[in-house]
Amino acid sequence: MNPRNALYLSLVAVAACAGRNAPVKAPVPASYDPAKNDPKALALIQKMTDALGGAAAWDAVRQLSWTTEVELNGQLRAHYHHDWDRWSARHRLEHFNLASYQQARATGDDKLIQQSVAMYPLYERNRGAAYYGKRHQMQDGIYSQPLPSDAAADAIDKAYARWRQDAFMLAFPFRLTEGGTYVKHDGDRNDEYCPNGCEVVAVTFEPPLPQDKFWINVDKKTLRPVLVEWQQADKPGRLAYKVTGWQKVGGLEFPTALDNVGARNMGDSEVWKFTDIQIGDPDDMLYIPQVR
Numbered sequence: 442m443n444p445r446n447a448l449y450l451s452l453v454a455v456a457a458c459a460g461r462n463a464p465v466k467a468p469v470p471a472s473y474d475p476a477k478n479d480p481k482a483l484a485l486i487q488k489m490t491d492a493l494g495g496a497a498a499w500d501a502v503r504q505l506s507w508t509t510e511v512e513l514n515g516q517l518r519a520h521y522h523h524d525w526d527r528w529s530a531r532h533r534l535e536h537f538n539l540a541s542y543q544q545a546r547a548t549g550d551d552k553l554i555q556q557s558v559a560m561y562p563l564y565e566r567n568r569g570a571a572y573y574g575k576r577h578q579m580q581d582g583i584y585s586q587p588l589p590s591d592a593a594a595d596a597i598d599k600a601y602a603r604w605r606q607d608a609f610m611l612a613f614p615f616r617l618t619e620g621g622t623y624v625k626h627d628g629d630r631n632d633e634y635c636p637n638g639c640e641v642v643a644v645t646f647e648p649p650l651p652q653d654k655f656w657i658n659v660d661k662k663t664l665r666p667v668l669v670e671w672q673q674a675d676k677p678g679r680l681a682y683k684v685t686g687w688q689k690v691g692g693l694e695f696p697t698a699l700d701n702v703g704a705r706n707m708g709d710s711e712v713w714k715f716t717d718i719q720i721g722d723p724d725d726m727l728y729i730p731q732v733r
Contacts (some may be wrong), residue, residue: 464500465530468564469620473647482624482642485659486617492664494693499615502691503528507718509607514710517543521603526723530563533727534600535576552577558584559593559600560728570730571596584730605651610682611695611715613657614666621647630658634683634702637662669699682713691720 490496504526511519520542522535538555545553554576561569571593572579574586588596609616617624627643637660644655651674658668665687671680686697695718701711 464502464527465564466620467530470647470649473621475620477623478618479625481626483618485626485640485642486614486624489614489659489664489666493614494689496615496618498692499612502693502720504721504723505608505612505719506721507607507611507695508716509603509611510714510716512710512712512714521607522717523604523607524724524727525604525608526728528723531561531723531728532563532600532604533558533560534603535579536600536603537576557588557596559597560730561597561600563601563604566597566601567594569593569597571600572730582726582730610669610699610713611718613655613669615693617642617644617657621650623647627656634658634668634681635660639667665694666696668702688718690718693720 487496490499504524506522506524509519509521509523510517517539520537520539522537524533526532536557536559538557541553541555545551552575555574556576556579557571557573558579559569559571570584571588572584572586573588574584578585587593616622623645625643625645627641630639630641635658639658639660642657642659644657646652653674654672656670656679657666658670659665660667666684669682669684671682672678673680681702682699683702684696684699687694688697695715697715697718699713704711
């Protein structure tokens with residue numbers, strides 16, 4: 442059988458499992474003990490998620506799509522578009538070639554945009570595919586430049602890492618009770634970032650999940666998170682991001698900007714922007730390339 446046909450049939454088989462009525466859960470480490478979670482932190486998380494639309498509304502989300510842009514000192518440094526089929530645990534990442542994207546914006550000709558695309562089952566990444574080419578052709582279902590196997594595997598691994606990071610930062614209020622996650626109430630805070638006062642939730646993960654740590658600062662008045670602190674496992678110190686620009690989509694509220702507090706204090710800027718946030722039904726064409 443032609444390898445591309447075999448890949449197509451493999452991805453179709455994944456899609457055939459889509460007749461579900463709940464999201465596919467991520468594999469949970471066998472050593473995870475949910476009894477270690479702090480009841481006070483869990484109660485605060487429930488209040489926060491209720492204020493932002495509720496856990497039931499989040500569980501009902503079948504497909505979540507959005508664009509992540511990262512700006513440094515006002516200059517665009519990264520542009521990604523995500524489609525996440527939560528019902529069948531599939532992900533598609535479009536990574537724009539920045540030079541072509543900026544040229545397209547300057548000329549108004551979107552046909553100039555080049556991109557790499559990775560599409561794969563989240564928990565069976567060896568069954569994925571990756572391509573490079575013109576964005577407008579891929580939007581029409583034409584994937585004419587498959588990446589070689591080693592390059593494709595690397596692109597899929599990077600897409601998965603980007604999904605882990607961006608999907609958490611966009612939707613963290615709804616994801617703090619997922620399997621493998623530990624939460625602990627970490628006291629109160631009242632300063633320029635928490636003028637109404639905040640309660641803080643410390644977030645860690647059971648190995649072998651990534652050992653990053655987060656602190657979620659929840660405003661006592663609005664029950665929205667106003668500051669996220671992030672300690673990466675392989676780097677010293679904490680990054681702190683002010684959470685702003687809340688947008689309601691499908692009954693849920695999502696942040697549209699994360700602003701690096703430390704960079705601002707040093708006269709620089711790093712801003713993550715979340716745009717084009719959409720909730721809808723999964724579209725198989727986003728995850729299965731047409732065979733041509």
